[in-house]
Amino acid sequence: MWEELGAIRGIWDDPWCLGGDFNVILSQRERSSQGRLTGAMRRFAQIVDELELLDLLLQGGALTWSRGRNNQAWARLDRFLNHFSGVAQSRLPRPTSDHFPILLMGGGLRRGLSPFRFENMWLKVDGFKDLLREWWQGSEVRGRASFRLATKMKELKQKIKVWNREVFGRLEVNKNSALQQVEY
Structure with a gap:
């Protein structure tokens, strides 16, 4: 357990x-x-x-x-x-x-950052799957299989977050800005 x-x-x-x-x-x-x-x-x-x-x-x-x-x-x-x-x-x-x-x-929980969600749109970006493979294979972790999997997933999540900001910017901010422009 x-x-x-x-x-x-x-x-x-x-x-x-x-x-x-x-x-x-x-x-x-x-x-x-x-x-x-x-x-x-x-x-x-x-x-x-x-x-x-x-x-x-x-x-x-x-x-x-x-x-x-x-x-x-x-x-x-x-x-x-x-x-x-x-x-x-x-x-x-x-x-x-x-x-x-x-x-x-x-006493109630304060909401922190929104949870990580994998976006299907990333799969349509040229080279993204290759990046995933490179990041996954480039991470060397020792320990039990469950520990290795969890650690590699956590590392992969961080790399995807950075990549997403570099490629797409902050999606929520961009979306809100686009919605405001459409309203006028």
Whole structure:
């Protein structure tokens, strides 16, 4: 699953969030029994770091799971991991489960740049397909297949954006200017 998330992250510029019961903790402080650091814990922390996810402060309590009378064993297994700011997570009361529900509260998202969209008109430009092939083959990336694909797609996207500005200018500005001229 982690490799797939890395691949998605490589081509996804919009804000995103992961949430749920990860069944693993990020650090020893997040559980009652002090044991050794496991491989799963190290991998989880590495993924959070690599994907540049924010582990938000949990309001309303530090634990999200407990077992036994008087909560003899507890841990923070549930969380939201975000790739944007302006949100908070809060632990809610636990009616029956051994997990506390978590509420993710947002203050609204600010729209950033518009997402990348491949324009079919580019395929009609002489030499564009050759440029694509050259850019794709000229990019050398090491790692798993999903990581290589995501990284090459991200690099290709950036090169296409620059090429588009050089060849066509800013399409939205040009379109609005042309529409204003037609109105008069």
